[in-house]
Amino acid sequence: MAEQSTFARALSHPSFRVGLLGSFIFILLALISVVWTPYATDIVDIPNRFGSFSASNWLGTDYLGRDQFSLLMVGIASSLKVALLAVAIGALVGVPLGLMAAAQRGWLEAIILRFNDFIFAFPAIISAIIITTLFGPSAINAMVAIGIFNIPVFARVARGGALSLWTLEYVDAAKLSGLTSAQISLRHILPNVASLLIVQATIQLSLGVLAEAGLSYIGLGTQPPDTSLGLMLKEAQSFFFGFPMQAIIPGLAIVLFVISFNLLGDGLRDTLDPKLTRVSTL
């Protein structure tokens, strides 16, 4: 089945379209922020602090007089970076583990499964606490902590998808053709679980944005003078009762960001998983 037609089918899915548009806007803002922001985000301008919405500062200014919209762009970029790299860590380690477990079965699979269950007992925040205790807080810590928790997620999805494929007859045909299990995993299994993995990646990406916000909010993630959506909320908290907009804007950005990715993932899943789209099969 050509990728083109899958994408075309996905495009006819309303939530996929909304999600694609939203994700596109957020990713675009993040990319632009790397080369340009309306104002520099490292210039303190105390007289203009807590400015409200205006033509020059669309979303007002923060407690140091920095332009909120510029901060938001940079914050989106750093949140996205953390979430993306955490997904990369999870997928790069988890997917091979899951494929190996499905290909070998036996003791290797048992060990991988135990390991999976074990990692599930360490939510990102606990890994982040341990890492921070040892090395001090930073955005990289958050990324690694979230990434570790992503490993068993991807391993589980890859293994689950692969297990059902290994019983299929085309895999037997490949074995008869003398292909090794590693070759079969790469040629026949991975491409057929790719759609499941892509859907999971969008889900983990949105969870990663949420987790990064939480970690930065309690001081275990991104540190000043850098900024991220979670850190903006942390900084806004002290002034929250006086200037609630300081916290409402970055919070709304997180919500819209996460909704966009989730809608994208839902749309992809509905298009890629024929089981959920079937109307009535007889």
Place this chain on the structure above:
Amino acid sequence: MIGFAAKRIFGVAVTLLVAAAIIFFLLDILPGDPARFMLGINATDDAVAALRTELGLDQSAFNRFFIWLFGLFQGDLGISFSQRMPVTQLMAERLQVSLPLALGALTLSTLIGLPIGIIAAQNRGKLGDTLAMILAQVGIAIPNFWFAMLLVLAFAVTWRIFPPGGFVPWSDDPLLAARSLVLPIIALALPQAAILARVMRTSLVDVMQADFIRTARAKGLTQSQAIWRHGVRNALLPVLTIMGLQFAFLIAGTIIVENVFYLPGLGRLIFSAISARDLIVVRSAILVLVAMVILVMFIVDLAYAFVDPRIRAGGGRSDG
């Protein structure tokens, strides 16, 4: 069922032991000299030597690990280096806040999430379903601590129904203590409820396509009788798995949300310990958190076996 539980208990014991070993390794062996690590670079050699003796660092790491482990069974986790109090006592105080918070949020999210999911599945494609799922979509995307801030703004600052933060010990004023936990519980529970509602709906919609529902209809049951008598129980199986995983996120959530409400829970104990480099408190607090997650997963496994006779017989949930 008993054989199944025994096997699981063995698994839990092994997992806990490995978790303890890893935590011990990371926070006691990896820093090299924990005494030097805790006191910082400027500490005098005498002070370091004194702390080394106090921590028992002259013994082998292996011995120290088992001393810690045996202490754990006896409820003796050592003396906090920064607060000069038994760690057990510190944690017991903090758990009085954290535990009701986590369990309250779990209960509330289940009570809200599951019924909404079931009703949405029954009315699939209708207006109520669409609305519920849009709401769930938003609920999933809301960071719980930000939601907590909005709740404070609305119910504590604007309408002054609940205290904006702080905590009175249960022994002083149980009613006030409970009141201070209402907003944090709601802040934690609603996003969780959104997730549960979605999972419940998806699972039930799936089960409604199952052949045995058709058998039940052919028997003469109406669609809603078939759903309630045969669908819901089957649909609960995947939901249980998710609830186990969600508990880990809830624990994380309590640590974060405590900060919004200035609640003296386990999370704030950990943060003050981190800044004081108090490894003794950090390692024990983390082990307690991990043990809670492992325990809940064990309970989920038991519940699974209780609902599903195939697992009772087979001795394990097939993963994936």
Place this chain on the structure above:
Amino acid sequence: MSLVEVKDLSISFGDHAVVHAISLSIDPGQRVGVVGESGSGKSLTALSIIDLLPESDKTKGDIVRNVPTGESLRGKHIGMVFQEPMTALNPLMKVGDQIREALELHLPGIDFVARVAELIEEVELPPSVANRYPHELSGGQRQRIGLAIALAGEPELLIADEPTSALDMITQAQIIALIKRVCKAHNMALLFISHDLGAVAALCDFVHVLERGKQVESGTTSSVLKSPQQAYTKRLIAAAKPTRRRLTTRTIGPPLLELDGISKRFKLPGPIWAKKSYVQALSDISLTIREAECVGLVGPSGCGKTTLSRIIAGLQTAQRGTIQFDGHAYGRKLGEMPRAARRELSMVFQDPFGSFDPRLNMAQSLYEPLNLMPELDHAERRERVHMALERVGLTPEMLKRHPHAFSGGQRQRLAIARALVLRPKLVVLDEPVSALDVSIRGDVLELLADLRENFGIAYLFVSHDLDVVRAVADRVLVMDKGKIVEQGDVDTVFDAPQAEITQRLLDARLGV
């Protein structure tokens, strides 16, 4: 007055019409069959009679059901048994309770426990099954429970939708006999839906033949079978009696494959510390296949024929015994199957839909076996693949397409082409026609016979269908419980069976 009268029933999903103007009537106590291949609309017709069609489907025409108004139609007046015994029962509920639920709905106030026991006895199961869960029962036992549930409301009409298609031959024959007995005992009418003309002939007095949603022929079973009027019906009947083919120009050669003392057992899953328990899948199997010979392998489900064929193909290894194949010797003590032996052997699988990776085009799939022959250059590979396609009657243009672009019959031809690419001496055929619609089975069998005639390929033909085996095989091996219990010339074995299981398999046959 007829019990159910269907007049000009049409069913469509959206704009897509699936059933076109079907009419049928069922009299009290009458047994009516509906025969057709997959997608012929027979199940939809059944569901519309019991009023269980999905809401999204639109129907036209009339269904008159002569039952008292105001009473529950489903369960009380019409009972239904479905195809999949594995999924048709609630896995979390004891089967006795699932029967009891139907009683509570339709016969309130009776002694439920006693009646459940009676129903279980009626479907010939031991009383203890009432307290069991579905996963503790075999497929045949579950189907009996399905029947007990359908009987609970004492309906006047029983609809059975392919109730035996997922069962093995012996169980199928037992269930069909049971349905017949129960219908007679209660003077209950039956609407029996099946793709299997033999099953319909065994049960029904009247038959309707459907082809792609259209009713092509109706009549009493005996008249339709004896003098079919329509080409489609004739094809169905011909396919149920496969034509016999033997080698004409070629003779069977010297031994090609010899198995000696092959044994295999599987460890049952269990905790590490517990005493290991095993199932003996194969014990001490010895057999010979000669060049250009077609050897049939038959046996009840679970007898080990799949394991044996997979060991021969090299997909699994045996724990004991040796294999001699085309001058190579291998096995537990002699080491793994050598690559040079692998390229002389290939396999054709049962499921034409699972045989090809949906993401690869046919060229990628058909070139794959040549991985075993790295010495060939590009032109030689191409020549082999094109030749293989030609031999199965397909053209090289098809190589660019993906599996979903082909029908089941075409895919099975492509699977055979893939097996031919290596130019093997032995092909293991694992139920090669069982998943195909009856009307195309004949073509595929014909093709296999031609290939043997022209190229002298030997076959191991694994099948549950004794008629097919008799038509294609020279010799037959009968397996039961991991052992070969009987072997010899097909006619000798089938005409004068020695082993009890052979007799039972022959008795379970549903001829047309």
